[in-house]
Amino acid sequence: MSTTDKNKAYPSVHEMSDEQRIGIVTDIFASVTDKYDFLNRFLSLRRDVSWRKRTVSEMNFFKTNKFLDVATGTGDLALDCAKAYPEVSVVGVDFVQEMIDKGLPKVVSDNLTDRVELKWGDGTDLEFEDESFDVTAISFGIRNIPDKVKALTEMRRVIAVGGQVMVLELTTPEPGFWRSVYSFYLNGVLPKLARLFTKNPAAYEYLADSIMNFPTRREFVKLMESIGLTECRAIPLTLGVCTLYIGKK
Numbered sequence: 001m002s003t004t005d006k007n008k009a010y011p012s013v014h015e016m017s018d019e020q021r022i023g024i025v026t027d028i029f030a031s032v033t034d035k036y037d038f039l040n041r042f043l044s045l046r047r048d049v050s051w052r053k054r055t056v057s058e059m060n061f062f063k064t065n066k067f068l069d070v071a072t073g074t075g076d077l078a079l080d081c082a083k084a085y086p087e088v089s090v091v092g093v094d095f096v097q098e099m100i101d102k103g104l105p106k107v108v109s110d111n112l113t114d115r116v117e118l119k120w121g122d123g124t125d126l127e128f129e130d131e132s133f134d135v136t137a138i139s140f141g142i143r144n145i146p147d148k149v150k151a152l153t154e155m156r157r158v159i160a161v162g163g164q165v166m167v168l169e170l171t172t173p174e175p176g177f178w179r180s181v182y183s184f185y186l187n188g189v190l191p192k193l194a195r196l197f198t199k200n201p202a203a204y205e206y207l208a209d210s211i212m213n214f215p216t217r218r219e220f221v222k223l224m225e226s227i228g229l230t231e232c233r234a235i236p237l238t239l240g241v242c243t244l245y246i247g248k249k
């Protein structure tokens with residue numbers, strides 16, 4: 001598949017197999033890398049920055065002083081955490097090397113090479129020993145992982161007892177006025193805007209589709225509970241277009 005095809009189309013998330021979806025996600029993130037940070041800020045009206053900050057503010061370090069950022073992309077959450085907690089060491093993993101390569105210079109320019117490591121890693125098969133971290137989080141990544149139970153189970157495995165699994169994800173507001181406005185933005189406006197800036201506008205059609213098809217807040221909290229996390233809660237952000245989920249081991 002060419003990554004420069006403005007007419008590329010992906011099947012809807014209902015129609016793709018898990019394997020096909022993993023291939024599509026890899027293709028998308030390898031092709032939007034150049035503009036990824038810019039488009040994130042622009043299309044979310046810089047809300048993504050405050051959502052990550054809110055996530056970091058809920059973190060609790062108590063034993064290992066280590067944080068794992070799963071599906072770290074270009075490392076934003078990893079860097080935000082390291083800046084907020086000077087005692088904490090951070091590892092960020094992502095399975096698209098192009099995203100990691102874009103993040104590494106940010107670690108250098110923020111002078112955080114001694115505490116932040118970004119490297120290749122699959123969120124459904126983490127290389128770390130049990131109970132290696134106090135906190136692990138995934139921001140805007142779980143939506144793209146077909147086997148969410150496997151990813152969450154791995155995240156739970158690598159944190160200490162009493163530690164936190166955090167999931168920050170784009171969601172849809174409750175049915176009503178804001179949901180209609182948001183759905184219009186996601187399906188009508190966003191792909192057109194993205195077409196102006198990216199080589200792969202279909203990536204943003206996939207984005208809309210994957211957000212609309214993400215489990216509801218209640219369903220996702222149940223999923224977290226089903227893998228043994230406790231005190232699970234969902235914090236809606238910005239009228240519910242984003243949700244921060246937190247569970248404890």
Ligand SMILES: C[S@@+](CC[C@H](N)C(=O)[O-])C[C@H]1O[C@@H](n2cnc3c(N)ncnc32)[C@H](O)[C@@H]1O
Nearest residue numbers: 029071072073094095096099122123139140141
């Ligand atoms: C929308 S980006 C989010 C990046 C970053 N966390 C942020 O807050 O901007 C989603 C990332 O998830 C990564 N990803 C998807 N599935 C993955 C998996 N199974 N293991 C590791 N990374 C994965 C993609 O490569 C991509 O970089």
